[in-house]
Amino acid sequence: MSGYTRDEMMTVAASRLLQDGQVCFVGIGLPSAACNLARLTHAPGLVLIYESGTIGTRPQVLPLSIGDGELAETAVCVVPLPEIFSDYLQAGRIDIGFLGAAQIDRHGNLNSTVIGSYDRPRTRLPGAGGATEIAAHAGEVFIVMKATPRSFVPKLDFQTSGGHFAGRAQSGAKGRGPCVVVTDVGILRPRAPDGELMLAATYPGIAVGDARAAIGWPLAVVAKPESVAPPTAAELETLRALQLRTEAAHREPVRLPT
Amino acid sequence: MTQFVPLDAAIREHVADGACVALEGFTHLIPFAAGNEIIRQGRRELHLVRMTPDLIYDQMIGAGTARKLSFSWGGNPGVGSAHRIRDAVEQGWPRPLELDEHTHAGMAAAYRAGAARLPFGMLRGYIGTDLPRHNPCIRSVRCPYTGEEIATVPALNPDVTILHAQRADSRGNVAITGIVGAAREAGLAAAKLLVTVEEIVPEFPPAMNNVVLPHFTVTAVSHCPGGAWPSYAQGLYARDNDFYLKWDAIARDRDQFTAWIDRHVRGTRDHREFLASLQSGAT
Numbered sequence: 067m068s069g070y071t072r073d074e075m076m077t078v079a080a081s082r083l084l085q086d087g088q089v090c091f092v093g094i095g096l097p098s099a100a101c102n103l104a105r106l107t108h109a110p111g112l113v114l115i116y117e118s119g120t121i122g123t124r125p126q127v128l129p130l131s132i133g134d135g136e137l138a139e140t141a142v143c144v145v146p147l148p149e150i151f152s153d154y155l156q157a158g159r160i161d162i163g164f165l166g167a168a169q170i171d172r173h174g175n176l177n178s179t180v181i182g183s184y185d186r187p188r189t190r191l192p193g194a195g196g197a198t199e200i201a202a203h204a205g206e207v208f209i210v211m212k213a214t215p216r217s218f219v220p221k222l223d224f225q226t227s228g229g230h231f232a233g234r235a236q237s238g239a240k241g242r243g244p245c246v247v248v249t250d251v252g253i254l255r256p257r258a259p260d261g262e263l264m265l266a267a268t269y270p271g272i273a274v275g276d277a278r279a280a281i282g283w284p285l286a287v288v289a290k291p292e293s294v295a296p297p298t299a300a301e302l303e304t305l306r307a308l309q310l311r312t313e314a315a316h317r318e319p320v321r322l323p324t
Numbered sequence: 325m326t327q328f329v330p331l332d333a334a335i336r337e338h339v340a341d342g343a344c345v346a347l348e349g350f351t352h353l354i355p356f357a358a359g360n361e362i363i364r365q366g367r368r369e370l371h372l373v374r375m376t377p378d379l380i381y382d383q384m385i386g387a388g389t390a391r392k393l394s395f396s397w398g399g400n401p402g403v404g405s406a407h408r409i410r411d412a413v414e415q416g417w418p419r420p421l422e423l424d425e426h427t428h429a430g431m432a433a434a435y436r437a438g439a440a441r442l443p444f445g446m447l448r449g450y451i452g453t454d455l456p457r458h459n460p461c462i463r464s465v466r467c468p469y470t471g472e473e474i475a476t477v478p479a480l481n482p483d484v485t486i487l488h489a490q491r492a493d494s495r496g497n498v499a500i501t502g503i504v505g506a507a508r509e510a511g512l513a514a515a516k517l518l519v520t521v522e523e524i525v526p527e528f529p530p531a532m533n534n535v536v537l538p539h540f541t542v543t544a545v546s547h548c549p550g551g552a553w554p555s556y557a558q559g560l561y562a563r564d565n566d567f568y569l570k571w572d573a574i575a576r577d578r579d580q581f582t583a584w585i586d587r588h589v590r591g592t593r594d595h596r597e598f599l600a601s602l603q604s605g606a607t
Contacts, residue, residue, distance in 0.1 A: 118503045119350070119505065132351060135502065135563065148436050155429070198455070199428070225454045
């Protein structure tokens, strides 16, 4: 199998990082695709938690929103939202938290609040949602973002969620912070001791130079970057079938109640 | 005693200009019909509270009902921006909007504190974020036992919380099936609780833990089938994902938005007419 997109490579690379039995706090979009791909391939016992309160959900199709009915119908249980944040996330019961954002800096700090100043923003973004506390308390944070110089920036306009910021160890954050950043041009990992993100693995056909060009700071590269294997036929087949099922389900017209 | 009244009467009696109002429902059971009725009655100067101001507050803020917003995530879920909220924040249209911005965990703690009539909620939160620098309400206390510094948020106690639910019984007990979000906490935090429901039944079967809000916490129940559209009511109708996509185009432009509100909300008498107007013509 040779034909696949960068999005597919990225989704497959993220899914391979998940281990069977882990408890994952999942967001909409690519993280949701990656987690469900992992669940349908090598990690059938993966526990998916969406912030709407659905625990252990096994959706047949990918949700369009964080609280789709499909997530509740296929969940082990549905709990009130305050419980998810206090008694699960804050209490340290989440192994992996997935995050994305509009901007990321070299220490894995994230911005999903504003572009420009807070009081007079050029672009008002949706805001933190669950991200700030996921970044603090999930055992590990996996970040999934397409790399462009506009999104991988030397300096954030606003820090919504903390990565490897100065003082993290004394901050009360219970988790280890961002452990990996999966992009469409390769995989970044933080280096000790300051947590600066470095290119740690490359994809087939994407050179180190391509990755550097997509990152807005001078990207450091580990001594011997790993090579990520291309998606297997089985991975692509499972992912594409999931996406086809999703498109078909979301095309069904809704009967307006009368 | 829980009142059983039409939605327009409930809003007229219980939602005053300038009130602090929370319309909750996390993706599921969003009380859109009540939001529309507030627009229809021309309420002004509201302090709106909601964890996820999505289409319902895009409509209410774009229609000029609000002066202030307490929230933790504002957008069109799975689609992109809430264009009317953005316009209010970025350009002050149709009027400037004061923001009281939190995280989900912070909002949840504030509702929980409000429900318990405590003065503040606390959490291990707001770590590694610039939010406290821009919101002076986010503070901290020192734990008297361990000395740990813990973040605090003032309790949320809305004048009125409005929810949508699948059903109520004839006494006013309210049952929700599926995702509940922060509905219970927001309902119990408020001075008054209005609930629109898909159906009213004489009696629930023995409920065990199914009754989410007992009748003595419910101020008024209004029968309003389809009252959560375009969100959904588990077991009754699905989320109209297509409308969420269409809303992106409607809300992007001020004139187009206002024309839509004038025609479908201000130009209809109630939710039944509103739904019919959407079926009969292009949105």
